[in-house]
Amino acid sequence: MSELRILALPGSLRRASFNRGLLLAAQEILSGRAAVEIFSLDDIPLYNDDVRLAGYPEPVILLRDAIARADALLIGATEYNFGPSGVLKNAIDWASRPPDPPLQGKPFGLVGASTGGFGTVRAQLALRQILLFVQGLGYPSGLHVSGAAKLFDEQGRLTDETTRQNLSNYLDGFLAFLERVGSG
Ligand SMILES: Cc1cc2nc3c(=O)[nH]c(=O)nc-3n(C[C@H](O)[C@H](O)[C@H](O)COP(=O)(O)O)c2cc1C
Secondary structure (H helix, E strand, O other): OOOEEEEEEEOOOOOOOHHHHHHHHHHHHOOOOEEEEEOOOOOOOOOOHHHHHHOOOHHHHHHHHHHHHOOEEEEEOOEEOOEEOHHHHHHHHHHOOOOOOOOOOOEEEEEEEOOOOOOOHHHHHHHHHHHHHOOOEEEEEEEEEOOHHHOEOOOOOEOOHHHHHHHHHHHHHHHHHHHHHOOO
């Protein structure tokens, strides 16, 4: 059987993003069990339906193809002002449109780290609602990492062992969920 392909989307463009750091740690933890590709959203333009009708821009085609190829998505849910970052919502908007919206039926998991006390719980709730509307298939649990500034180093690498173990437990559950629902 071919290796499980997980596309990881960081919700932040910040170089030392904690959410990117979580996804990098997931890539390490899952090594040998799943191929985790981290797809940076830096080049994705702001959504414009006129542009879509004229033809998807190249970076958006790459994103949509990467989602379509993946068995599942893992999202690093950067929280801004009690909601998902604009970067992430914008990418979802591009991936939600026809033809063959690649998010449809795609299993997804949500992890998130924030400097505040709630570990992106509000962003994750909103993302769950958005992704269910576009017919994604959500793993019911989320990983919420609060007080992130103390848990990552200056490069955004996860250094806290307890958080790494919590992430590892989350990923075990996510993989079991993917086995149950099949790939998207
Ligand atoms: C515009 C803005 C809004 C923010 N709003 C929230 C928030 O609602 N909840 C929260 O926990 N942290 C909030 N933060 C702090 C973020 O958790 C912190 O900047 C975090 O590093 C962002 O994720 P990243 O590391 O992936 O870039 C906000 C930060 C910015 C810049």
